[in-house]
Amino acid sequence: MIPHRVFNIFWMLAFALLMAAATPAGARDSAIRVGLTPAFLNDQYGLLDDWRAYLERKLGRRVEFVERDRYRETMDLLGLGKLDFAWVCDYPYVYLKKQKQVRLLAVPYSRGRSLYRAYLIVPARDTHTRSILQLKGKVFAYADPYSNSGYLTPRYQLHEMGEDPDKFFKRTFFTWSHRNAIEAVAAGIAQGASVDSFVWDSLAKVRPQITAHTRIVSRSPEYGFPPFVANRTVSDQDFAAMREVLLDMNHNAEGVALLRRLNLDGFKEGKPGIYQAVAEMMNAMGGR
Amino acid sequence: MRSLYDLSLRFKIPLWGSVLILVTAGSVGLALMFHAYDDLRQDVLISADSLGRTLSKTLFPVMLHDDVWHAYEIINAPFHSATPANPMQASALVLLNEQGRVYVSTQAYVYPVLADFGKLGPGYERLAKKLPGIRDHSSRNFELEGSNQIVVATPIAEGQERLGTLLIFYSKSVFVPRFLAIASRAGGITLLVLTILLPINWYWGRHLALPLMKLSSRMGEIGTHIPEPPDPAAYVHRDEVGELFVAFGKMVEALREGERMKDEMVRSQRLAAVGRLAVGIAHEVNNPLAGMLTAVDTLKQRPDIDPRVIKTVGLLERGLMQIRDTVQALLVDSRVVDRALAPNDIEDMRTLFQSHLLEKQLDLEWHSGLTQEIPLPATYVRQVVINLLLNAIQAAPGGGQIECRVEPEAEGLNIMVANTGALLTAEQMARLFEPFATAKEMGHGLGLWVTYQIVQQLRGSITAENGSDTVRFVVQLPLEHRP
Numbered sequence: 001m002i003p004h005r006v007f008n009i010f011w012m013l014a015f016a017l018l019m020a021a022a023t024p025a026g027a028r029d030s031a032i033r034v035g036l037t038p039a040f041l042n043d044q045y046g047l048l049d050d051w052r053a054y055l056e057r058k059l060g061r062r063v064e065f066v067e068r069d070r071y072r073e074t075m076d077l078l079g080l081g082k083l084d085f086a087w088v089c090d091y092p093y094v095y096l097k098k099q100k101q102v103r104l105l106a107v108p109y110s111r112g113r114s115l116y117r118a119y120l121i122v123p124a125r126d127t128h129t130r131s132i133l134q135l136k137g138k139v140f141a142y143a144d145p146y147s148n149s150g151y152l153t154p155r156y157q158l159h160e161m162g163e164d165p166d167k168f169f170k171r172t173f174f175t176w177s178h179r180n181a182i183e184a185v186a187a188g189i190a191q192g193a194s195v196d197s198f199v200w201d202s203l204a205k206v207r208p209q210i211t212a213h214t215r216i217v218s219r220s221p222e223y224g225f226p227p228f229v230a231n232r233t234v235s236d237q238d239f240a241a242m243r244e245v246l247l248d249m250n251h252n253a254e255g256v257a258l259l260r261r262l263n264l265d266g267f268k269e270g271k272p273g274i275y276q277a278v279a280e281m282m283n284a285m286g287g288r
Numbered sequence: 289m290r291s292l293y294d295l296s297l298r299f300k301i302p303l304w305g306s307v308l309i310l311v312t313a314g315s316v317g318l319a320l321m322f323h324a325y326d327d328l329r330q331d332v333l334i335s336a337d338s339l340g341r342t343l344s345k346t347l348f349p350v351m352l353h354d355d356v357w358h359a360y361e362i363i364n365a366p367f368h369s370a371t372p373a374n375p376m377q378a379s380a381l382v383l384l385n386e387q388g389r390v391y392v393s394t395q396a397y398v399y400p401v402l403a404d405f406g407k408l409g410p411g412y413e414r415l416a417k418k419l420p421g422i423r424d425h426s427s428r429n430f431e432l433e434g435s436n437q438i439v440v441a442t443p444i445a446e447g448q449e450r451l452g453t454l455l456i457f458y459s460k461s462v463f464v465p466r467f468l469a470i471a472s473r474a475g476g477i478t479l480l481v482l483t484i485l486l487p488i489n490w491y492w493g494r495h496l497a498l499p500l501m502k503l504s505s506r507m508g509e510i511g512t513h514i515p516e517p518p519d520p521a522a523y524v525h526r527d528e529v530g531e532l533f534v535a536f537g538k539m540v541e542a543l544r545e546g547e548r549m550k551d552e553m554v555r556s557q558r559l560a561a562v563g564r565l566a567v568g569i570a571h572e573v574n575n576p577l578a579g580m581l582t583a584v585d586t587l588k589q590r591p592d593i594d595p596r597v598i599k600t601v602g603l604l605e606r607g608l609m610q611i612r613d614t615v616q617a618l619l620v621d622s623r624v625v626d627r628a629l630a631p632n633d634i635e636d637m638r639t640l641f642q643s644h645l646l647e648k649q650l651d652l653e654w655h656s657g658l659t660q661e662i663p664l665p666a667t668y669v670r671q672v673v674i675n676l677l678l679n680a681i682q683a684a685p686g687g688g689q690i691e692c693r694v695e696p697e698a699e700g701l702n703i704m705v706a707n708t709g710a711l712l713t714a715e716q717m718a719r720l721f722e723p724f725a726t727a728k729e730m731g732h733g734l735g736l737w738v739t740y741q742i743v744q745q746l747r748g749s750i751t752a753e754n755g756s757d758t759v760r761f762v763v764q765l766p767l768e769h770r771p
Binding site: 170184 | 354355357364392393395397401
């Protein structure tokens, strides 16, 4: 039997933790809240724990990761001031930048480049499809309505080809992540999807048995890599500290190990100009 | 087949027993296996029903919000920890919308999104027609015709609002390994039981058949000779077989008795015939013999007779006297009125034979239970005792033993005389009471014959038997049937 006193201490601790969790972000002195989205392979929880611990040590501050599947939720949390930083897709960045909600903090790069593409994938069994036009009347999986590679790009392509993206497919649905979109195609539920090349390449490394069931039909032009953004509410001091830590990651062994697990080479400051193509597509598709 | 029925019981009983055991074990095993199969199927259906109800509750809002991917994640969840050998593992989950089209499925290549479920095949068409009939919230199971699949259908509904149907497919082939496992276990137990039961059955069958076979072979001997009675140790139980043994023993006994009676009869008849012949001749000889002896006597009385003639006459007379003695011996006639037998008559015998006994240094064990007169002719009984004692003294070796017992009984008188001489051979036994049938150097061989004749006339019986080292003659004389 556990003595009652131990139980009492347990309950008091649990209550204290609950209170702490319920306290709004602004009320706490030093916690930094970082929003994570499916812009990268965000379901490797062990890696995220290690990364968060690394960031806490480097910043000397408490770091909280806030994971949301839908970009819209992360965008809303930024708008509400509940997040200090976030790693989002380039489409939300362009969208939020237009509203002056965020500024560019850092851009990840891989093999020296801060660019990625959208892959049009089909099930591996489908050996004849060569173009998105051949998917007319099929079932198509979108990642997220605020995803560049998983929504904006294929719709823009169809638009450019003179098709109405709203009527082109027989059925579409959202999987709320690139990884799920890849799985939907691999399982044959969708006959096509457009996914983030970074996610597909990362998944091909950690779970090749899933990507093996898909086939890349075409690759889009390059876009700026999904960026790390800072909320406009973040002080210059915090902004600089966070940027410093991220850019420093590839200069120490622990950081390099984490980057390798993230399938990245490092972070750099980046220029907003690399997102110009996304902004143009957004404008072409309705300026949202 | 006929030869099978003709088999010896030795094989037939164990064989039939084995067949029965095999049939019983087989049918029990089969029944258990079918029961197990049925149980397995029931378990699967119950599990499917519970899975269907759980998923349908979760799927309703998801379908209502038209979230295909979420619906897929829900129906795909049971496959995350799937093990291939689990018979409860569904082969596929298919979610249909109210138009009978595939909303989403875990096997999109077989059941593609938006495919018309009823057009996937003839079995599907019939199944699709039954689905709208499931009105309440419970699940129903169907056999998918033309395949080895069981389908459990659960409507996705809340109240009157119905959005579709969840179909859970189970492949019966998943049952097979489990069923085979059960079957092999049942088979193993059956074999174990058989390895115990079959030898027991074989032993028991032989145990039952062997005594019967012994009886049967003994019975087969009856045609040629009377068999030995069965060994009572061969079967000690008192059941029908035991009774058969007893009855067979009795039958053999009766057969032997009959055989003995027949032999006795033949011998009596022979002795009677010989007796009649002997007595007849004796009478025929006796009449002229009396005349001849009278004539010889008269001749001897004559004064003027020549001495040489006297010598001749004396020769004739001695010869005729010998003939008369022999004839007299043959002429046994007990019908003469005689006095009753007294104890002294028997005691006299003992005195009478003292000299004979001393001569051969024989030891006599004497017992007479006679204490008063009994109504038997004294002369003849004395004659019988004398003859038997004489015979015993002759038969006994020097220094041997002779036993004589005379016992009166309620029914008559028992006389037993035994000696330690050579045992009688079977041939001697057969001709013992015939005249001139002696094996001895001394005597004319009429003693036992005469004894036999007397006993016969007194309606008694005489038997001779070999003991362990003695030869015994037993005479029984009845009181009532006096001549």
